[in-house]
Amino acid sequence: MTRLVRALLVGTLCLLSVHPLAAQSVTPPQRPLRQQTAPAQRAQLDRQLSRRIGAVVRNRLKLTDSTYRRLVATNQKYESQRQQLVQQERATRLGLRAEIMAGDQADQQHLATLLTRLMALEQQRLDLTTREQQDLSEFLTPLQRAQYLGIEEQVRRRVQQLRRKRQRTGGRGAGGAQGPGRDR
Numbered sequence: 072m073t074r075l076v077r078a079l080l081v082g083t084l085c086l087l088s089v090h091p092l093a094a095q096s097v098t099p100p101q102r103p104l105r106q107q108t109a110p111a112q113r114a115q116l117d118r119q120l121s122r123r124i125g126a127v128v129r130n131r132l133k134l135t136d137s138t139y140r141r142l143v144a145t146n147q148k149y150e151s152q153r154q155q156l157v158q159q160e161r162a163t164r165l166g167l168r169a170e171i172m173a174g175d176q177a178d179q180q181h182l183a184t185l186l187t188r189l190m191a192l193e194q195q196r197l198d199l200t201t202r203e204q205q206d207l208s209e210f211l212t213p214l215q216r217a218q219y220l221g222i223e224e225q226v227r228r229r230v231q232q233l234r235r236k237r238q239r240t241g242g243r244g245a246g247g248a249q250g251p252g253r254d255r
Contacts, residue, residue, distance in 0.1 A: 103224075128222055132215045145206045152199055160192045 091188055094128050167185045170177040 084086070114170050119188055124222075124226065128219065131222060132218055134215075138210055141210045145203065148206070149203050151198060153196075156196050156199065160189065160196075163192060221227070 128134070128142070132142075133143065163185055167182070167189065170182045170185065204216060207219070211219065
């Protein structure tokens with residue numbers, strides 16, 4: 072169950088990154104213990120969230136154990152590709168942002184390259200989703216696939232809300248100050 076949700080959230084959790092400028096202005100935590108426990112706490116929260124979302128997926132889609140296992144396997148099949156696309160898209164968007172912030176000093180050729188790359192990445196994401204949907208159609212009904220897409224979209228929106236909230240609070244989440252390694 073954890074793997075399905077991790078795969079489901081892999082792209083969306085990457086969106087929780089602290090804004091690069093805010094990350095530069097944050098000083099590392101003063102207590103080494105916080106640095107040591109942060110990854111463990113994050114892993115525990117990831118597992119709890121995974122279980123919760125996995126239960127929602129199972130219940131809303133009314134999946135049998137066998138069908139759920141197939142969903143997990145299919146999701147895992149595309150996880151690394153999805154994660155790679157998210158990372159590439161994020162880097163491209165950050166490059167675009169930097170060029171835009173340069174205003175009249177922006178490198179027009181670099182901007183054109185970044186825009187072309189962004190469009191190619193979006194096409195790759197669409198192709199990946201299409202292949203995944205074809206695989207899911209082997210064992211999920213069209214209704215279940217539509218519901219699954221809806222759940223993914225709800226998770227994505229919630230992650231975006233959390234990201235905006237973190238940006239407004241200067242990179243601090245519900246748990247307090249953010250340090251290096253906690254900027255997913």
